[in-house]
Amino acid sequence: MKEKVKILDQEGVSRAITRIAHEIIEKNKGSAGLCLIGIRNRGVYIARRIAACIKQIEKTDVLTGALDITLYRDDLTLATGQPLVRKTEIDFNINDKALVLVDDVLYTGRTIRAALDALTDFGRPKSIQLAVLVDRGHRELPIRADFVGKNIPTSRKESVEVRLKESDGEDEILIVEKE
């Protein structure tokens, strides 16, 4: 049996996202020139929710896009199961934007490394910041997040499950003991 511990429930997830939205606006002194790029899949949903929060606060629409990093992974040639290539959808120019990269869980940092490489192929933003719903530690690269929903200390034997309404039917964050 897998042991599961609930870290955040629906309200918790919602509060974390709202706080991230406020912090993004504060740090960037408003929402002008801002854009949000979510990393597939769950990062995209979180980015859209942050954009909706920012719209409520600032009354402006923030550009959002979706990034698939499969083709930029550094473990593509290792036998780690076959990744499915999904669509990247960034239908605006990222040059000179204050770009906020959004993902669900920050772990080794390798996904973010791949995302930074991918973004370089799309243009040259003025700055790139990183927002994550969960930071669980165990970095393998010199990468840190600018906005964190929840810091969750974990062991490598555990895994963090972020479940969102859009993909999983409900909002919650669980720690799961791997067998």
Added chain:
Amino acid sequence: MLWTRKDLLGLEYLSAEEIGLILDTAESFKEVSSREIKKVPALRGKTAVNLFYEPSTRTRISFEVAAKRLSADVINIAAEASSVKKGETLIDTGKNIQALKADIIVVRHNCSGAANMLARSLDVSVVNAGDGWHEHPTQALLDIFTLKEKLGKIKGLNVAIVGDIAHSRVARSNVWGLTKLGAKVTLCAPEMLLPPGIEMTGAGTSSDLEEVLKNADAVNVLRMQFERDENTAFPEQLDYFKKFGITEERLARAKDNIVVMHPGPINRGIEMSSGVADGKNSVILEQVTNGIAVRMAVLFLVSQARDASRSSDA
């Protein structure tokens, strides 16, 4: 759904799910060609060899562009200008390419089964770019991809394939792929160009173009391959155009949104009129664009599968 094949030899050997996976992957790759920097590092450090025993411009260039957009290194070998002239066999040529540590061979050959034979003898990935009258899987995949993009689905469509069925690997691959995905295919040609036994592939046949066009959601018009076989009887060109050429008058009696495809190169005034080739129903140039995405997907998938099987052997 996992892709586990190191080769792509023909659509006859694939399941509907495998064909679906290639099409879905191609959809993701299509976006890459619309970027300012049209390149991703997915096949960086891999070498793809285009080994062509028949003249081909568009297929070879399409494979070359696809491989380059994935950051692979590409080597082109035209058999006329190689040691094949000196009598080297296909297998020997393949083994020499493998000894160069190439990863993928894209082969076009005038003998049916050439790609299959190469794939059996080699450890590198083999992608069939057309073998004799057998199969041309990536052409059919890009036809199906384009059709799906235009009409939103494949299942339940009536697809007519008109022209030189007898000499056409494009027709064969299309029949396999389309019928597996649930389309109804009708092959339409003068009787001398309908090979006996073709209905075993699951397609219907007809020599009544007007009737076939009336029900068709799409028509794939094949090139008359006058160069392919001097001994086979061919209809006289003008006579063929009169009876089987796709013209504006004939299209006017078909469905309004019928999709007109052609694998190219077009013989204008033989298989179709210029008005149709350049008309509102024609998707011929979109097929060329989609060909890149489909071939990127195929190169990526076979390469991944080969890497996975090699590292599990080690």
